[in-house]
Amino acid sequence: MSFNATRPNLLAAPGVAWLVAFMVVPCVLVLSYAFFQRGVWGGVEYTFTLENFARVLDPLYAKIFLNSARIALTATVVAILIAYPAAYAISRAPRMSQPILLFFAVLPFWSNYLIRTYAWIVLLNREGLINNLLRWLGYTGEPLSMLYTESAVITGLVYNYLPFVILAIYSTLSRLSPELMEASRDLGAGPIRTFLRVTLPLTLPGVAAGGVFVFVLSIGNFVTPALLGGGRFQMVGNLVYDQFLTANDWPFGAALGAALILTMIALLLLQARATAHASGERKGEAAQ
Amino acid sequence: MNASSNPILRIEGVGKAFGPVTAVDNVTLDIRENEFFALLGPSGCGKTTLLRMLAGFESPNAGRILLEGKDISPLPPEKRPLNLMFQSYALFPHMTVRQNLSYGLEMERLDKAVIRRRVDETLATTDLTQFADRKPEQLSGGQKQRVALARALVKRPKVLLLDEPLGALDKKLREKMQLELKRMQHEASITFIIVTHDQEEALVMADRMAILRDGRLLQVGAPEEVYERPADRFVANFIGVMNFIEGAVGADGLFRAEGLEVKATGNAGPATLAVRPENIVIGPPGDQPVSGAIVDIAYHGLDRVLHVKTAATATPLQVRIPASGAGNWKIGDALSLKIDPAKCRLFQSIKRGTPCPRPLHSSRKRPSARR
Amino acid sequence: MNASFSGKLPGRIVLLLVFGFLYLPIAVLVLLSFNDSGLPTSWSGFSIRWYGALLANTDILRAAGNTLIVAVFATVISTVLGTLMALGMETRRRKSNGLEALAFAPMVIPDIVLAVALLTFFSRLGLAMGLHTIVISHVIFDLAFVCSVVRARLKHFDFSIVEASRDLGASGWTTFWRVTFPVLLPSIVAGSLLAFTLSVDEFIIAFFTAGAGRSSITLPMQIYSMIRFGITPEVNALATIVMGVSATALLISQWLNREQQVP
Structure with a gap:
């Protein structure tokens, strides 16, 4: 290759410049707001303070944070519990049909998020399809109010992010040599012990990648709680939204955003560890 | 070679077809206790399929597999007192060498102290003691090969199956390991069945060997017997230079x-x-x-x-x-x-035992099972 | 093969349930879009009148037009920048962790955070917001996706063919257009289709960077305002069209990039 040392940097420069100017700088800017006071009329007053971070830990907001974490965690666990068997079944399907099955598992992920969420309004509404179905089956009581509940929010999150989790788990499953499972059987482990001691530990990176993805996107989500929770369920995403668009408390919104990003980074690091463990790398451990 | 000539393993009229393709065709074979037996043939001859049927990963369409007189064909792999050393080694990447070796013994629900002692012994005999706490990724090809062997040996199987055990090693190391394998087989007094496509390897290591082609058994015998009196033109051409x-x-x-x-x-x-x-x-x-x-x-x-x-x-x-x-x-x-x-x-030219022209089965394998 | 190895039935049941879960809600929407009454309560006959109503709805048409403008501009810019960045990153002698993080960040950063950051940034600059600010914002994640798709192709790219071309007497420029570019083209098109789809569907960032006023409302924003207050029959028809377009784009993208499956 006749590329000299500066050529690659030159090629990457415009993209890098764009990302630095419109992603790094704005993020640093907004996060720096977290250290300033809110102006009397909204806006920002440039006096240094840590008060905004203290407010994040205020019981009122900490509760919302923990509550969103709980909802996000539930969605994550449910998504993994559904995605794992699905990914496993796809990885066991005939070689030829695996890409097709995978394609159709991921396809909904690329259709509009709002529309996919809206579909659940249609299904869960008091006048929605499920209530109609129940009535048709002979149910005569009050229509069930399934919409605007926590379960509706969780269902929506799981539904929207499931394809990605299937993809992440499938990609580790498909890279797993079938001979490892055979070796386990050969050494005397039945199918269940083989799954628990070989298959599962080796596919944890996929589970972690999918799980972190669902959790991060769920905890910062504001569309699903707004549409399926009817605004009754404040999640961190909604809180940030409110600080910027209604309460006009940008410094506090910035502090909340910082908390979100820190959570995300912590989870990504955790995921990297899980990946390193399964691939047999040992980081930070004594070599003895 | 050994005192007993009783067959420890009897393969009786075993056949296996994948769809329309016959991989193993009515093979009958006795393997004696404590012998080093080689299944030899070109790729696609059915030798690996035969080995996988012995280990329990494929079930025969016809025939029986008897271990010490008992039919083991209906048993799943984990219930068979045979162990397989995989061509790819199939070491568990998330476990250390010691954990890899302990795995099979833990499955037998042995006492912790017993497991420790037996693993230590096997690590010593395979020169792996100093690598006990390493993960497979941190081992060289030759070391991985020894771990794979040790992991199977520590189970003290009645029969050890080896699928192209030296295929991934370079020529020098391969020649050294050929002798090493023979020594270990001798010391452990375990019946070894090795699958190989390398006739030289089979000649060097095996007490007896079977030559397969297109799923059929062409000849069984000691290396000198096969070398000096090949049963047909194919065997004559396949073994040595002719x-x-x-x-x-x-x-x-x-x-x-x-x-x-x-x-x-x-x-x-x-x-x-x-x-x-x-x-x-x-x-x-x-x-x-x-x-x-x-x-x-x-x-x-x-x-x-x-x-x-x-x-x-x-x-x-x-x-x-x-x-x-x-x-x-x-x-x-x-x-x-x-x-x-x-x-x-x-x-x-027209002679009993001359292989009639048949389609090669090399392309037909369980796709997932290979490498 | 033992029974436990070939037990295909549980797998099929799992797949049936999961695919049912994934596609039933979508199927219901599509079906409803052809329901004359437009309501999920009863089927009152096949009709395409909601599609007709869409065409008569000027708000929706304008939003669709805006979305198209944003998506086309963002796609073109991000395809060029993303491809160059992929080439730059894959031809570097040493991997740069900072560069890797920069290219990865747009795909994982919570979009609400990016959205408020951009809102803060644009208002701090005193920039009037509109379609152009949405384009600027969309290029951020579009370019990251284009870059990652093209890089995946470059990982399997045999750079010795570039050397062969130079050896045969072609200049660096000719080599790029005659050798490198044609090999990369499918992945570049696949990446740009992906970027287009992402841009068409993106809501949160557009919502924050569109500025005030109705003139720069995009389709997802229009949909959001329609569905916040329950079921609107026109949305069913709109949803069907949008999903059809996305699915087609993804199908083409996958098909173009299919060789990548085989290393």
């Missing part, structure tokens, strides 16, 4: 080809004479009955292989002579040669 001379057996019982006559027993009709390069005697022109000329000389260390053009064959005959006696021969020299009738084989 010269083939096309010709015919006359009414007088003599095999004749262009400019060549050998006393061989056979029925009158077309025939092929097979002779090893070391069984051809050469001399100066006119000294021996067949005349020829040297077209090439290949140096092989201790000996040399002369390629000799004669009237009898289209491709030059290969003649192996000790390097010490080869000093004077040069390319282009004329010479004469003689074939020892006692040391050659005659294959009649």
